[in-house]
Amino acid sequence: xxxxxxxxxxxxxxxxxxxxxxxxxxxxxxxxxxxxxxxxxxxxxxxxxxxxxxxxxxxxxxxxxxxxxxxxxxxxxxxxxxxxxxxxxxxxxxxxxxxxxxxxxxxxxxxxxxxxxxxxxxxxxxxxxxxxxxxxxxxxxxxxxxxxxxxxxxxxxxxxxxxxxxxxxxxxxxxxxxxxxxxxxxxxxxxxxxxxxxxxxxxxxxxxxxxxxxxxxxxxxxxxxxxxxxxxxxxxxxxxxxxxxxxxxxxxxxxxxxxxxxxxxxxxxxxxxxxxxxxxxxxxxxxxxxxxxxxxxxxxxxxxxxxxxxxxxxxxxxxxxxxxxxxxxxxxxxxxxxxxxxxxxxxxxxxxxxxxxxxxxxxxxxxxxxxxxxxxxxxxxxxxxxxxxxxxxxxxxxxxxxxxxxxxxxxxxxxxxxxxxxxxxxxxxxxxxxxxxxxxxxxxxxxxxxxxxxxxxxxxxxxxxxxxxxxxxxxxxxxxxxxxxxxxxxxxxxxxxxxxxxxxxxxxxxxxxxxxxxxxxxxxxxxxxxxxxxxxxxxxxxxxxxxxxxxxxxxxxxxxxxxx
Numbered sequence: 001x002x003x004x005x006x007x008x009x010x011x012x013x014x015x016x017x018x019x020x021x022x023x024x025x026x027x028x029x030x031x032x033x034x035x036x037x038x039x040x041x042x043x044x045x046x047x048x049x050x051x052x053x054x055x056x057x058x059x060x061x062x063x064x065x066x067x068x069x070x071x072x073x074x075x076x077x078x079x080x081x082x083x084x085x086x087x088x089x090x091x092x093x094x095x096x097x098x099x100x101x102x103x104x105x106x107x108x109x110x111x112x113x114x115x116x117x118x119x120x121x122x123x124x125x126x127x128x129x130x131x132x133x134x135x136x137x138x139x140x141x142x143x144x145x146x147x148x149x150x151x152x153x154x155x156x157x158x159x160x161x162x163x164x165x166x167x168x169x170x171x172x173x174x175x176x177x178x179x180x181x182x183x184x185x186x187x188x189x190x191x192x193x194x195x196x197x198x199x200x201x202x203x204x205x206x207x208x209x210x211x212x213x214x215x216x217x218x219x220x221x222x223x224x225x226x227x228x229x230x231x232x233x234x235x236x237x238x239x240x241x242x243x244x245x246x247x248x249x250x251x252x253x254x255x256x257x258x259x260x261x262x263x264x265x266x267x268x269x270x271x272x273x274x275x276x277x278x279x280x281x282x283x284x285x286x287x288x289x290x291x292x293x294x295x296x297x298x299x300x301x302x303x304x305x306x307x308x309x310x311x312x313x314x315x316x317x318x319x320x321x322x323x324x325x326x327x328x329x330x331x332x333x334x335x336x337x338x339x340x341x342x343x344x345x346x347x348x349x350x351x352x353x354x355x356x357x358x359x360x361x362x363x364x365x366x367x368x369x370x371x372x373x374x375x376x377x378x379x380x381x382x383x384x385x386x387x388x389x390x391x392x393x394x395x396x397x398x399x400x401x402x403x404x405x406x407x408x409x410x411x412x413x414x415x416x417x418x419x420x421x422x423x424x425x426x427x428x429x430x431x432x433x434x435x436x437x438x439x440x441x442x443x444x445x446x447x448x449x450x451x452x453x454x455x456x457x458x459x460x461x462x463x464x465x466x467x468x469x470x471x472x473x474x475x476x477x478x479x480x481x482x483x484x485x486x487x488x489x490x491x492x493x494x495x496x497x498x499x500x501x502x503x504x505x506x507x508x509x510x511x512x513x514x515x516x517x518x519x520x521x522x523x524x525x526x527x528x529x530x531x532x533x534x535x536x537x538x539x540x541x542x543x544x545x546x547x548x549x550x551x552x553x554x555x556x557x558x559x560x561x562x563x564x
Contacts, residue, residue, distance in 0.1 A: 003170050004132055005139045005266045008160040010148050010207075012177030012196025017213050018240070018249075020073030022176045023143040024080035025250040028279070029259040030139055031081055032250075034271025038137035039077040040089050040128060041070070043145040044152035048094040051442075055312040062315065063486045063538055064090075067445025073143060075315050079322075079541045080250070088131040093152065096123050116155060124159040139266070148175070149199040157203045164205070172265045175200060175207035176240075179214040179222070188214060190225050197230040208265050209258070210237045217241045236261055245321070247283050247542055251276065282325055282542050291329040293556045295320060296354045298336045298374050299362060315537035316360050316388065322545035323553040331553070338370035348377050356384040356528075356556035359391030361486065361535060365414040372398045379521075384528040384555035386548070389487055392519055392531025393423045396491060396499065404502050413489050422499075424492040443485045447510065449517035449534070451479045455507035456530055457518045460547040481508070483517070483534035490533070491516040508532070528555030 007026065011019045020041070027037040047053060050061045051069030062075040070090040078085055100123050104114045132140055144160065146153040164171040177193040193212065200207055210232055212218045218239035227234040238256050243249055253259070254276060263270060297313060317333060324331040334354070340347050351357060357378045359371055371391075375398040378385045387395045393411055400409035400422045411423035426443060451458040461481055491499075491506075493514065500506065503525055508518030520530040532548065540546030 003167065004137075005268065006128075006160075006163060006167070006171045007139065007141045007174060007262065007266075008163075008171065009141065009143045009174045009176060010153075010157065010200065011144075011146065012148050012175050012199075013180075013192040014178050015147055017147075017176055017178045019143050019145075019176045020071075020076045021246050021249055022174070022211050022240070023073070023141050024076045025253050026174070026258065026262065027077065027141050028080045028250040029254050029274070029276070030262065032254075032274045032276045032279075033259055033263070035139050035268075036135070036137040037081055037083075038089070038131060038135035038140040039081065039085070040091070040131055040140060040142045041073050041077070041145065042124070042142060042153070042156050043071050043090075043092045044150065044156065045092055046094040046097065047092060048098060049090075049092065060312055060314045061486070063444060063484050063535065065446040065482075065484060069444065069486070071145070072314050075318075075538065076246075079318060082541050082543060086131070086134055088127065088134050091124070091127050093155075096120055096127070099123055117158065120155050121159045121162055124156060125163060128159075128163075139268075148196055148203075154203070157200075157205065161204050169267055172208040172262065173200070173205055174209045174211060176211045176213060179212055179218065181215055188216070188219070188222055190222050190229075193226060194229045197226075197232070207232060208236060209261060211240050212237060213240045215242050245283070245286055247279070247286065251280060251283060278543055285328060286321070286325040286330075289325065289328050289330045291557070291560075292332045293324060293329045293553060293560060294332045294334065294353070294355045295553075295556060296334050296336050296351060296357045298338050298341075298357065298359050298371055299367075313360050315535075316358065319537040319540045319546055319549045320358075320553065322540050322542050323549040325542070326545045326550060327553055327557060329553070329557060336374075338367035338374065341370035341373045342367070348373055351377055351383060352381060354383065355560045356386065356552060358386045358552070359388070359394060360537075361389035361391065363390070363413070368394065368414055372401075376402055379526060379529055382527055382559075384552060384559055385526075385530070386528070386552040387531030388537065389485075389533060389535055392533055393489065393491070395529070395531045396422055396504070396519060399499070399502075399504060400495070404498060411489060420495075422492050422495045423489050425489050442488050446482045446484050447517075447534070448480050448482050449508040450511055450513075451481060451518070452505070452507045452509075453479070455505055455518075456520050456523065456528065456551060457507040457548065460551040464544075464547040464550075480511070483532070483536060484538045485534050487533065491519075527559065528552060 009019055009023050011017050023039055027039050031037050049069045050058060050071055060072040061069050062072050063069055065084050066087045068087040068090060074085060074090055100119050144153050144156045177196045179188050179190060179193055181188045210226060223237050226237050238258050320331045351374060371394050375395050397409050400406045406420045408418060409420045409422045410418035412421045412425055451461060458479060462479060505520050505522060506516045507520050509516055517533050536546045536548045540549060
């Protein structure tokens with residue numbers, strides 16, 4: 001029986017160095033050689049999943065089809081590899097510890113002394129093996145979150161060391177480390193990476209490959225120094241300078257022969273000649289596009305101190321890029337804080353300068369009135385609008401207030417006592433909130449939606465040739481898609497007929513017609529005004545941009561052309 005192969009990826013020097021993109025890129029180049037890849041992300045925090053964390057703390061919460069709320073790197077894996085990952089592809093310290101403690105409480109260990117160094121490690125290895133079995137893959141790539149030397153992820157490094165000890169020819173280690181270029185010195189420094197290697201050595205592990213992240217390419221002198229001081233073959237040190245887009249990274253790895261190095265270390269032969277043609281074409285389209293399309297994203301999670309945290313909406317950003325590249329243009333994205341529209345009434349006029357406006361998902365009351373003002377403005381000025389989850393709900397609140405004449409229309413998420421709750425909580429969620437059962441308790445994961453023929457949504461999905469969203473026959477009268485959700489509130493059924501009577505088209509509904517999944521205005525009323533209760537940003541990829549994002553960017557381009 002052919003043995004499964006494992007690649008463990010750890011980070012050195014600092015967080016945010018690009019382990020997730022390195023993991024996804026390595027997976028991509030090995031996938032192009034005919035191997036089935038199984039990516040796993042391990043996060044060292046004690047949260048059971050990522051769902052209860054503030055986006056400013058950890059970036060975007062990505063949702064799998066299964067409903068698991070996880071780290072944004074899982075989104076990168078799916079977008080690069082064009083796969084749907086399982087819950088078993090993600091684990092946290094919290095998941096592992098909780099399982100071990102629950103088992104101990106039920107005498108699952110037969111009265112033994114339960115130890116972190118053995119039982120936590122074995123549970124981690126067991127979860128990895130379960131993922132391997134369910135994936136049917138050839139190679140598993142495990143990204144260990146955090147930075148080497150932190151005690152939070154030490155047990156996972158120990159698990160990797162244990163696997164290497166048991167399967168020496170089937171496990172390799174990759175260290176993604178940062179090489180700073182201090183401005184006052186003007187020279188790339190290797191010492192932090194040397195220390196990261198030695199920290200790995202202290203765990204009983206030596207990296208087989210170094211991915212050297214830096215602003216600029218690694219020169220020969222520093223490459224030699226890392227090789228000599230780190231006890232690593234010179235050719236196994238891969239320069240990874242900053243790139244214009246993350247999608248260039250697999251091509252850079254392939255250029256340096258990283259796929260060949262990995263296959264040699266794993267005692268594997270390539271199944272096919274590298275097939276990166278489609279990927280290369282899309283990257284080329286991205287770099288050669290001459291036309292810019294300007295899109296405003298109106299949110300509230302952008303700022304952390306003096307810095308802008310765009311990772312909060314990373315899937316939205318990448319989905320806009322995928323669609324724009326497909327249409328031979330560059331998305332010029334500007335972050336707008338919705339509070340500015342509340343505090344400075346005149347600032348709303350700035351939206352006129354954009355080709356399109358997008359309001360992403362979110363929670364809570366802060367900045368809501370500013371978003372509603374922005375939505376009213378773009379609707380009345382015929383500026384393409386795309387609302388995601390909360391962005392759809394707020395669009396309906398705006399429409400109810402200013403078109404249906406329901407001045408105090410609102411969502412019970414913000415105003416529980418509103419006389420007109422056009423957006424209301426799901427009945428099954430009331431008890432959960434009362435019991436403070438917040439984690440993993442929303443409407444989560446993939447659900448079906450039936451599309452109405454003759455609508456913008458129907459046209460967009462049926463025009464897509466990819467079966468990722470549905471395998472239905474576009475010629476049939478009904479067309480069903482599956483999309484991922486993350487919310488507690490829905491369109492209140494009591495107001496649906498009133499919305500329909502006054503121009504709102506619910507172009508996507510649940511199969512029982514109770515839940516409204518997509519709302520839009522007809523093209524006779526507005527060039528593009530559409531919102532989704534689900535999160536379409538979770539299912540697109542570079543090679544298969546999401547149909548609704550593509551339709552939105554097309555509308556933005558059309559506005560730009562007409563204004564000229």
